[in-house]
Every structure is written in C-alpha cells, then in structure tokens.
Amino acid sequence: MPPVKLSTASELEALVDKFDTFLFDCDGVIWRGRTIIDNVPETLDMLRKRGKRLIFVTNNSSTSRRDYAKKFAGLGIQASVEEIFSSAYATAVYLHDVIKFDANKKAYVIGGSGIRQELEDVGITTLGHDDNRSVSLATLAEIEPSDEIGAVVCGIDYDISYRKLATAHVNLTQNPGCLFIATNDDRTLPGGKHMYPGTGSLLSVLTHSTQTTPLVMGKPNTPMLECVIKKYHLDPSRSCMVGDRLDTDILFGIKGGLSTLCVLTGVADEAAVLSSDSPQATYYVQSLGDLAQLSQ
Secondary structure (H helix, E strand, O other): OOOEEOOOHHHHHHHHHHOOEEEEOOEOOOEEOOEEOOOHHHHHHHHHHOOOEEEEEEOOOOOOHHHHHHHHHHOOOOOOHHHEEEHHHHHHHHHHHHOOOOOOOEEEEEOOHHHHHHHHHOOOOEEOOOOOOOOOOOOHHHOOOOOOEEEEEEOOOOOOOHHHHHHHHHHHHHOOOOEEEEOOOOOEEEOOOOEEEOHHHHHHHHHHHHOOOOEEOOOOOHHHHHHHHHHHOOOHHHEEEEEOOHHHHHHHHHHOOOEEEEEOOOOOOHHHHHOOOOOOOOEEEOOHHHHHHHHO
C-alpha cells in the first residue's frame, strides 16, 4: 500500500489519536544542522500535553545523551536524557548488558566523545581517542595488536587517521576474539548545505582491509531496535516512527512492526517516498511542524 499523505487537520488529528508513543529521528526532522525546523517545538509541546510519550532515536554517535539533552534545551525543546536513545548508547547497552563485556578488556574507539562517554558511563575503558600521531611506512611496525583490547568500536570520527585505522585493523585480524562493532553504517551525513561521508563510508576501509563485517547497532538494524523495545516496553501497534530517511528511519520502524511517518524536511523528497523501490512509509507530511496546527 503506498504512503498516505496527511495534510488536513482532521487527518493529522487521526494520526495523533492513533498512537501513544512517537519516536523521532533528530537531524532533518527536529532540526537541520543547528537550526530548528519551523513549528516543531510547538508540535512536540502539543504531543506532550496530550499525554504522548516521546523518544528521540538518533544514529549520531558523536554526541552523548547528556550533551544531546543540552542541545535540545539550547533550542528551546524539552527532552530528558532518558528520552534520548543514540547509537552510541545502544552500543554501550549491548556491550555491558547484553553480552556482558569482559571488565578486564578495553574498547578501541574510532569515533567522537559521544561514544567514549557512553561506554565509560557503563564502566568500559576506552582507548584511541588521542591516537593521532603521524605514521609512516618506516614506523608501521610499532602498531601491534593488544591483548587488552576486546572490541573495536567505530562511529563517526572527524579526526580519522591512518594510525587509528591501522590499530583497528591489526587488532581485528591478529587479536583472537576481538569484537567488531559499528554504531551505525549511514553512507552519508547531513551537514547543513551538503551531504558528507558518514560512518558507513569510513567503515568501508576496515571492512575491506579485514574482510570482516561488523555488528551494526544503529537504525535500521535489529540490535538497536531490540534495545529500544526492551528499554521502553513499546507496544508496536501503538507506536509511530518519524524520520526523514527511508533507508534508516522508515526501515527501522518497518522492521519493528511500527507505523511510520516520513517528513520531507531532510533527505527524502516526495518522489523518493512514493517510489515503489523505497521502503514504504505508512504516512508522510511536508514537515513535523505541520502538526502544530492541532495546538491552536
């Protein structure tokens, strides 16, 4: 069944009435870069006043949940740490709670402070964040695998270096039992005016060199989905995933048995939403801000 376009007040009212929980992607849905999307704060306030539960689900691993909450506050949006579920936090939950990561082992991180903070908050020691020393063919031999590294965790890293990639590579290929985990595998990253290489593009270096496929945590993959459903005790039939990317946000909702709402303020345009080759959203609207009219 093709996605249904919602535009009238009665159609939007029916959408809100149908669900108890709304899950939101952030960039392209709530904001674009550092700019809030028009009328979105009013929409979120309206949903809260109607007793709806809001959960913010993001593949961005560069920022911790604490820092995300600060960003929300700075944009005038109410959001608690407990309402934010990032791919970095999903990685920490998976290592600590699901597989019971060896407390004597450390995680080598290619990524930003968000991953390090979430891992260290659950007691996992991290390495790699300052591994930016230059390397040459003559000094490569100093990069050796380490028995203390139990996992290589990859996310978006704006300071990516050959040393980091080489260290990850030797541990994944020469360190028996070393886990290979990616916070997400988004091919691109929205950065305001343009799209830029995402975690998946950086990850391709290691998947090619090691001939190994990582366990990917973020949307649309099932590990993050299972963590979200377990943490929030979601009833899929009463939950709606709202996003701007068909291959991550909308597919994430579909895999979880949730209804989905695609907005056209980010990556997907109307032609993509209506294409039979795309994951099929249940509904679509021009903007999440369109629902603000229900608060009047």
